[in-house]
Amino acid sequence: MNDRHIDVVIEPTRDHYEDIQLFTARGSWIKLALLLVVLVSLPLLLPGYRVFTLNYMAVFVIVGLGMNVLVGYTGQVSLGHAGFLAIGAYTMVLLMTRLAVPFPIALVMAGCVSAFFGFLLGLPALRLAGPYLAIATLGFGLAVTQIIGHSALFGGHMGLVVPDAMVGPFPLSGDVSKYYVIVGITFVLALGVRNLSVTRVGRAFRAIRDSEIAAATMGVDVAYYKTLSFAVSAALTGVAGGLLALMTGFISPGVFTFTLSLMFLAMVVFGGLSSITGAVLGSIVMGYLNLEMDAFQELPVLGPALEGFSARFMSTVGLPNFGWVVTGMLIVFTILLEPRGLYGLWIRALDTMKYSKSADAELSRSGSGAD
Amino acid sequence: MSFFAVDGLTMRFGGLTALDDVSFEVDQGMIFSIIGPNGSGKSTAFNCISGIYQPTAGKIYFEGEGISGLAPHHIARLGIARTFQNIELFSTETTIDNLMLGRHQHMHSGVWSGVAMLGRATSAAREETENRERVQWIIELLDLVQVRDRPVGELPYGTQKRVELARALAMEPKLLLVDEPSAGMNADERAEVAERMRELRAELGVTILLIEHHVQLAIGLADRVLALNFGKPIAQGAPEEIRQHPEVIKAYLGDG
Numbered sequence: 001m002n003d004r005h006i007d008v009v010i011e012p013t014r015d016h017y018e019d020i021q022l023f024t025a026r027g028s029w030i031k032l033a034l035l036l037v038v039l040v041s042l043p044l045l046l047p048g049y050r051v052f053t054l055n056y057m058a059v060f061v062i063v064g065l066g067m068n069v070l071v072g073y074t075g076q077v078s079l080g081h082a083g084f085l086a087i088g089a090y091t092m093v094l095l096m097t098r099l100a101v102p103f104p105i106a107l108v109m110a111g112c113v114s115a116f117f118g119f120l121l122g123l124p125a126l127r128l129a130g131p132y133l134a135i136a137t138l139g140f141g142l143a144v145t146q147i148i149g150h151s152a153l154f155g156g157h158m159g160l161v162v163p164d165a166m167v168g169p170f171p172l173s174g175d176v177s178k179y180y181v182i183v184g185i186t187f188v189l190a191l192g193v194r195n196l197s198v199t200r201v202g203r204a205f206r207a208i209r210d211s212e213i214a215a216a217t218m219g220v221d222v223a224y225y226k227t228l229s230f231a232v233s234a235a236l237t238g239v240a241g242g243l244l245a246l247m248t249g250f251i252s253p254g255v256f257t258f259t260l261s262l263m264f265l266a267m268v269v270f271g272g273l274s275s276i277t278g279a280v281l282g283s284i285v286m287g288y289l290n291l292e293m294d295a296f297q298e299l300p301v302l303g304p305a306l307e308g309f310s311a312r313f314m315s316t317v318g319l320p321n322f323g324w325v326v327t328g329m330l331i332v333f334t335i336l337l338e339p340r341g342l343y344g345l346w347i348r349a350l351d352t353m354k355y356s357k358s359a360d361a362e363l364s365r366s367g368s369g370a371d
Numbered sequence: 372m373s374f375f376a377v378d379g380l381t382m383r384f385g386g387l388t389a390l391d392d393v394s395f396e397v398d399q400g401m402i403f404s405i406i407g408p409n410g411s412g413k414s415t416a417f418n419c420i421s422g423i424y425q426p427t428a429g430k431i432y433f434e435g436e437g438i439s440g441l442a443p444h445h446i447a448r449l450g451i452a453r454t455f456q457n458i459e460l461f462s463t464e465t466t467i468d469n470l471m472l473g474r475h476q477h478m479h480s481g482v483w484s485g486v487a488m489l490g491r492a493t494s495a496a497r498e499e500t501e502n503r504e505r506v507q508w509i510i511e512l513l514d515l516v517q518v519r520d521r522p523v524g525e526l527p528y529g530t531q532k533r534v535e536l537a538r539a540l541a542m543e544p545k546l547l548l549v550d551e552p553s554a555g556m557n558a559d560e561r562a563e564v565a566e567r568m569r570e571l572r573a574e575l576g577v578t579i580l581l582i583e584h585h586v587q588l589a590i591g592l593a594d595r596v597l598a599l600n601f602g603k604p605i606a607q608g609a610p611e612e613i614r615q616h617p618e619v620i621k622a623y624l625g626d627g
Contacts, residue, residue, distance in 0.1 A: 016507070274463070
C-alpha cells in the first residue's frame with residue numbers, strides 16, 4: 001500500500017497559485033502589453049467616426065461578459081437583457097439630470113440598480129428552466145421598454161438627452177475621450193469576470209450548469225447562486241447601458257428592442273459559450289455588424305454586387321436588410337463548423353499552429369537521428 | 372445517541388412504497404453496508420439522507436440533530452458527503468476543479484473578493500492556493516495525478532468513479548455515503564475498490580455508509596449490514612449473520 005503512495009508522489013511540489021494566475025509566463029505579459037498598446041493607440045490611428053464604432057463594440061463586449069456569466073456559466077437563458085441595458089442607461093441619465101449626480105457615481109449606481117432588478121428577475125427564474133425561463137425573461141425585457149415608453153419621468157417615446165459627463169475635472173466631450181473611459185472600464189471588467197470565473201463563485205456557477213443535484217450535495221446553495229448569477233449579469237449589462245448612453249448622447253425606448261436582446265444571446269453562443277475570449281470575440285463581431293451592416297457597400301467589388309443583388313431580390317430597403325442575412329448566415333455557418341463558436345475556431349487555429357510546430361520539431365529530430 | 376441514526380424512514384411515490392419503515396444506527400468509524408436486489412430502495416434511502424428527497428415519514432439523526440427536511444446544501448455543510456450510482460460529475464470541468472467544488476463549503480470568497488483577485492497576496496488567491504494544496508493529497512491518494520487537469524467528461528468510467536469519490540473526500544466529511552462503488556467493474560477492480568474503502572477508513576477515520584449491489588463485497592467490507600427487499604428491512608446484523616440469513620438468501624435467489 002505504501003509503495004503505491006511513494007511512486008505517486010513523484011511530482012515536485014507545485015505552486016498552486018500558477019493554476020489561477022492570470023499571467024503565468026513572461027510571454028503573456030508581453031501579449032498584455034501589446035494589447036494595451038493597440039487599445040491605447042487605436043483611436044489615434046483610426047478616423048474619428050470609427051472611434052464611435054469602437055465604443056459601441058466595447059459596450060457590446062461588456063454585455064457579452066454579463067451574458068457569459070448567466071448563459072455560459074450558470075446555464076440559464078435570457079431573452080430580456082436589453083431590459084437591463086435600458087435600466088442601466090435610464091438610471092444613469094436620470095441620476096445625472098434630476099439629482100446632478102456626477103457621472104462616475106451615476107454609472108456605478110446604474111450597475112447597482114440593474115443588479116437589483118436582476119436579483120428580482122432571478123427569483124421567479126428559480127422555478128423556471130429552458131423555454132419557460134426564456135419566455136419569462138422575454139416578458140421582462142418587453143415590459144421594461146413599455147413602462148419606459150409610457151412614463152413622463154423617462155421621457156416617454158421621445159427619449160432623454162444625456163447631459164455632458166465629467167470625470168473629475170475632465171469633460172468627456174469627444175468620442176476619443178469617451179473611448180478611453182469605455183474601453184478602460186471594459187478591460188477592467190473583463191479581468192474581473194475572468195478572476196471571478198477561476199474562484200469559488202465562478203466554479204459554483206458552472207457546477208450548477210453541469211449538475212444541480214451534485215452542486216447541492218457539495219454544499220452549494222443553488223437558489224442563492226442562481227439569483228446571484230442573474231444579479232452579476234444584470235450589473236454588467238447595467239454598466240454597459242450607462243456607457244451606451246454616454247457614447248450616444250441620447251436614449252429612447254426604441255434603442256432597447258427585443259431584437260437587441262436576441263442579438264445579445266446570439267453573440268455569446270456565436271462567440272463560444274462559457275469562454276471569456278469567446279464572449280469578447282463574439283461581442284466584437286456582432287457589435288460591429290450591428291452598427292456597420294449598412295457599410296457593406298463600401299467594400300470594393302463585393303459591395304456594389306451585394307447592393308445590386310439586394311435591391312433586386314431582397315426588398316426596397318436595400319443593403320441593411322441584406323446585412324442581416326449575412327449576419328444570420330455567419331452565425332449558422334460558424335455554429336455548424338464549430339459548436340464552440342469563434343472560441344472553438346480560435347483554439348483549433350492555435351492547435352494547428354502548435355501541431356505543425358511540434359511536427360516540424362519531430363521531423364528535424366528524427367532526421368538528425370537518421371544521420 | 373448514536374453517531375448516525377435512521378428511525379422509521381418511509382418514502383412513498385404515489386402508490387409505490389419505495390422505503391417502508393426502515394431503521395438503523397451507525398457508530399462512528401464504522402463501515403455500514405446496505406444490500407438488496409435492484410429496486411429494493413437503497414438509492415432512495417441515500418436520496419432521503421442527503422436531502423434530495425423529503426421522506427414521507429420517519430426521522431434521520433446526525434450527531435444527535437434531526438436532519439430530515441433540511442436542504443441538500445445544509446446537510447452537506449454538516450459533514451455528510453456522497454457519491455452517485457450514475458456518476459454526477461461536473462463533466463466540463465477538470466478533475467481539480469471538481470475537487471475544488473468539494474471545498475466550496477470550507478471556503479468563503481464571494482463575488483467581490485473573487486473579482487479583485489489581483490495577485491498572490493489577495494484573500495481569494497490565498498484561499499484558492501491553500502485549498503488547492505489541500506486537495507492535492509487526495510489527488511495523489513486516489514491516483515488521479517495524471518488526469519488532474521483534464522476535463523472529467525472525457526475520462527474512462529472507472530476513473531470518473533474515482534474522481535467522484537475524491538470530490539466527496541475533498542469535503543472532509545464525517546460521514547461518507549458511497550453508492551455502488553463497484554458497479555460495472557470486474558473482479559480485480561472490485562478488489563481494488565474494497566481495498567480503497569478500508570484504506571479510507573484507516574487513514575481518514577471517516578465513517579462509511581455503503582450501498583452495494585455485489586453482496587460479497589458489501590458483506591466482506593462491513594462491520595454491520597442491513598438487507599432491504601422491496602423497500603422493507605428483512606435483516607440486520609453482523610456480516611456473518613446476514614450471509615446465512617434465510618430471508619436474505621431468499622431475496623437474492625428467489626423463492627425457488
